[in-house]
Amino acid sequence: MKTTRLEAFSDGVLAIIITIMVLELKVPHAVELSALKPLLPVLLSYVLSFIYIGIYWNNHHHLFQATEQVSGGILWANLYLLFWLSLFPFTTGWIGENGLATIPTAVYGFVLLMAATAYYVLERVIIANEGRDSLVAEAVGRERKAKLSLVLYVAAIPLAFVSPWIAAGLYVFVALLWLIPDPRIERKLENRKE
Amino acid sequence: MKTTRLEAFSDGVLAIIITIMVLELKVPHAVELSALKPLLPVLLSYVLSFIYIGIYWNNHHHLFQATEQVSGGILWANLYLLFWLSLFPFTTGWIGENGLATIPTAVYGFVLLMAATAYYVLERVIIANEGRDSLVAEAVGRERKAKLSLVLYVAAIPLAFVSPWIAAGLYVFVALLWLIPDPRIERKLENRKE
Amino acid sequence: MKTTRLEAFSDGVLAIIITIMVLELKVPHAVELSALKPLLPVLLSYVLSFIYIGIYWNNHHHLFQATEQVSGGILWANLYLLFWLSLFPFTTGWIGENGLATIPTAVYGFVLLMAATAYYVLERVIIANEGRDSLVAEAVGRERKAKLSLVLYVAAIPLAFVSPWIAAGLYVFVALLWLIPDPRIERKLENRKE
């Protein structure tokens, strides 16, 4: 079984998630520039979530380029990741509508944490399937960035109760960490070719 | 006529169905954790329907991997399946909004039953097209799991009037039955290759 | 320029149109079976539009299988068709919400007519591009069914003012005419191969 249809389905779901989030930007009835002001936190949370979905899409893309075969387990691990990503529009809307309140900010972090865990599980299932000497196993490596992200999410959730701004700052920081697509797999792929 | 465009279109529809269901999780106006409480049945029904769509996507994927050619009949049998699956967001929302009331639970089962029947029809149309000695015919086999599911759905609908919890339990049970993707076709495909 | 990306984009738009229509089936707040009664015309109009989009998808699929090259004109003729098809969710919702009132029924027919005209234009643009001796030109042929449909739509719009039921009957009749995917192109493709 090849990876093409799994990639196409995931692309479809991610494309819809990214576009559905924009529906939270409700068209205002007023026509003054000030009518956009209450939309500002919605827009900012949309931007952050857009970047996160972009990061997941990029890394997913890299991961499956190094994957040779799809098993039943990989299909379900991928669906499990898509499930948590599908909750982004909800948490983005909640954080956006209430301008960084404590509980929505913590819940936003919880969904980020679950998605990151799901991505980690997906990597492990793929490596278990392809073998420890496979291209993916080599490429994914020690995953320092992934582990750091998990730690920061776990820290951010209780810190949201101290101040939602600290938690939000951590979410932005993790996004910046990942904005550069994973060069490990790209490098390994190039080395292989030589 | 090859199967690629039919698969791409079905993937698109399934990706949208799965993502549209999440729109029923309406963003609450309150910011307390208790604001999520009324959303819990919506979330649970979403999880169940997400798993069902995942199962259909997996089996559809396996089925069309064993299919060589697409006929007009297959196109329509596939659209007939997509029609019933497209009603999942509606029944999921209804069951979720009313916390497992009798009629919504029964209607949810009815749509599950119609989708399962449509999938069965699709299999039969493909087999009629490819011949009784084809890979698909061999792979689909006696379909004990599919027949058991149909029986359980038929039982669940009247049982919803006794208690919606029994019906819901049966829906969960059938989902668990199918969570493992159909190994029959995979096995047959591998045997063929040898 | 090959047809794959145009087909993929059209599939995406058609998949979304078909699924967005189901959003008009608003989840009722009541839990009685009678709560579904006001949804019945919505469901019926959804079924009819679902079949129409299915017909367009099938014929579009056949048409582009016989098309070798895509030009700028074909891209825009295709977008023009998608524009009219994208109005189906609106007219379907309007006809469904008001149970076959005169004006919504006539407007529904007008959009059907415009989509059919757009499809005809698309066929002409493709034939102009591929040449009069091409596979497409031969396959499309005299198009008696397409011309009959146009005549019936033109008749149905004023007849909606006599009785919306006559117009609706004509829309159903045209849908039944087309339910069988166009065998002309399939036949020509097979003849070519021999």
Added chain:
Amino acid sequence: MKTTRLEAFSDGVLAIIITIMVLELKVPHAVELSALKPLLPVLLSYVLSFIYIGIYWNNHHHLFQATEQVSGGILWANLYLLFWLSLFPFTTGWIGENGLATIPTAVYGFVLLMAATAYYVLERVIIANEGRDSLVAEAVGRERKAKLSLVLYVAAIPLAFVSPWIAAGLYVFVALLWLIPDPRIERKLENRKE
């Protein structure tokens, strides 16, 4: 890394954007033809935005046909373009609901400007990646049309405060400029082949 998955993802997002805009055409409760009258500006702004998304899709299609390889930078430049295009449904809805009021018309132009800039950035990132002697670099050329569009958008935004009709006229004019898909790349591609 090849361009196929980036194109598929972009197609998905563009297909959803184009279809989500139609949701602003809210189904009226009345059944008279006059019920469509308040929808006319919504429909007109939908038509304009539909054409704009069509133009972006066409040009994107041409651009990536001349692109050989995808880098991390190209992925993000593409997502940056998709971000601005994803705001079209919002600005289209705002302009449509208020019948060409000053601020919504100016904001519509601002989003057009940002999308055009993002497209320009995407072209530059691709050229930097492929080299100055590449097919893309040659094909994109001096981009007189792109530069003129930017100038017209920049002029339209303040002119919306004089009269929204002037700004809207400029948006329509730029759309007409681009309706013909970019023949430069097509020509260069053909020359190469000879």
